[in-house]
Amino acid sequence: MLVVDLLLALAALATAGQCLLLPGLFRAVANLMAFGLVMALIWVRLEAPDVALAEAAIGAGITGALLLTALGQLPASQRDIQPARDGLPRRIIPITILVLLITGMLWAAILGLPKPGLVEEVATLLPESGAEHAVTALLLNLRGIDTLLEITVMLCAVATIWSLQQAIPPPTLSHYYPGLPTLARWLHPLFLLMFSYFLWQGTHAPGGAFPAGALLGAGGVLLLLTGSIAWMYQRAYNLLLRWLLAAGLLLFLITALAGLLMTGTLYGLPPRLAGYFIIAIEVATALSITLMLMTFYLFGRPGAQQ
Amino acid sequence: MRELLGAGFILLGIPFFIASTVGLLRFPDVYTRLHALTKVDNVGLGLICLGLAVQASSIAVALKIVLIWGLILLASSTGATLIASSALRHGPPPLRSDSDDSHAGR
Amino acid sequence: MWRYCSLLAQLVMHLDTFRVSRWLKRWRPPPWPALLLRVAVYSGLWWVITEGSGSGWLGLVLALLIALCAPLNVATWPQQLRWRRLPLFIGFMLKNSLFGALIVAQLALSRRCSANTHTRTYRFRLLKGHPQQLLMANLVNLTPGTLTLRLGCDTLSIHILHYQPQIEAQLMMLESHIAALYGLDHEPWEYEY
Amino acid sequence: MRLIFADTALTSETLFALLAALLMALSLVSVFTTRHLIRRLLALNILSSAVFLLMVLTARTTDGIDPVPHALVLTGIVVSVSTTAVVLALYLRRYRMKPPC
Structure with missing residues (x-):
């Protein structure tokens, strides 16, 4: 298996190097998407299937499509940047030395890291948490504050984007490929089924709100870019869109208050109710993540006067 | 027996991938490369999926693998058309040996 | 009491600013055969996705929900599809795509790698609706030596990898197969060039 | 230094640690040397991937897989895509305000 690892590492290095060093923005973005796919394979090799699912959907798919959509809004003069200014720099020797120096230092530091490990602590807490899969339990119960803050960060990102400009309408793909919206709508039930599958699976196996939200977000982006859902604009x-975007965060806060009312501590849910709250939070979080990933593609605030 | 059959299908699929990669590297422009990507890759992937489906432990798993193949087929053929029409609008026109139907694409 | 009622009325009006009523007005229950077919297909897909280990009632409920929500998403289900002809059609497409792959692979691995490329406009003769034309455009990518460049209004511009005279006949055969799949071949149509 | 590298056999963990270090170095240098904003954004994305790789590597302890870094990496991926989206919206806004960049 070391050969496979070596090949994966070389592929990751090659795509990252091409993304960073070669001229041409489109080529760089395509290489970044390939890099995301290689990283997803590396996560599988490192026994992190949750991360692999999220990386394949978000790192390769959504980020790449986001970058390509943004590049499509620029005129042609902006897309191809001059190789002399931005390609391989002239001061190649000092930079190579710098890279090697940083690499050596980092590698030494990484190998010397202590590995604390919280395996046993998590395993003892798992029965009380309300979910059987350790990563889901951690995300939604044991370290739920991280997830809360992360949803807040996403909501702040949406607010920032909305404060910048009016929404940019999607490219009119259906103009020269008329059946595309039909195809996207026709495929959407499959995305919904996969979303439910990941949510259902997340309680006892890799899956859960993040991969599910990323997947349904990808399906929603497909609908959005083919111009199949006009209502978001x-x-x-x-108002409905705003409430839906905030649903995950609101449910988290309601849970916190409910814990405060029932047991006197914030988030102090009794263990017999924890499972139901986790399911509710999971669904709301996944839907919010879906909608936020879709609103990223608007690059601005929808709903302006025509 | 099933293991052997599956391995045979997978081995049969690999040459198609090699051929499509060679075509991707050798063909002259975007459109001909798309030919290599859509047709040859799909058949190679189909053979590999068939091999895996034969080896699968239950019918549901086999059907799931076939479903994956169908979705990739749909994605790659739609994507090929989208790439081709976008290249037609923004990029160079297709190479042609003689022009009997010169304004077909534009 | 009256105050609570007015509060409730205000709440309902506030809810209506979400345009829930407009959503609901667009919703029509799908006809029974279509609903049953969709529920069967979606729950079958659920069974396949969960590899047979998922709970069955959850799959049924999900399939029913998705099928009931689908009309909001504009009915796009191909209703007039002739299911009996599907296996024959799949066999035809498998043969076609295997043949196409062999031709391109042969060209890619040949010594000179010289392709006689063309572009050509194909006019639909049988297929009228967008979904059928889209299916044709997708399947053209799998037939030997052809690639859809653009789907226009009733035309298809096609890139041909290696021009041979029988390609036109091949495309017409593909179109007649799709028309048979949709049950369109018995309708009267005018032959035009 | 010699003490650290002395007993390092080439296993997949040391290999991926080397990969993480190389990616970090490359993208750090690239963040500071390239001028184009979107290039810097790509470099930041690769940098975050390298950090995630490092975190997942630390999760592999002798007594099993530690789920805590996995959960952190999952939230990190989502945060990094929101950062990308904000930067892209800012870039488009800047371009639309003053066309020649």
């Missing part, structure tokens, strides 16, 4: 549905 319309002013009438703006």
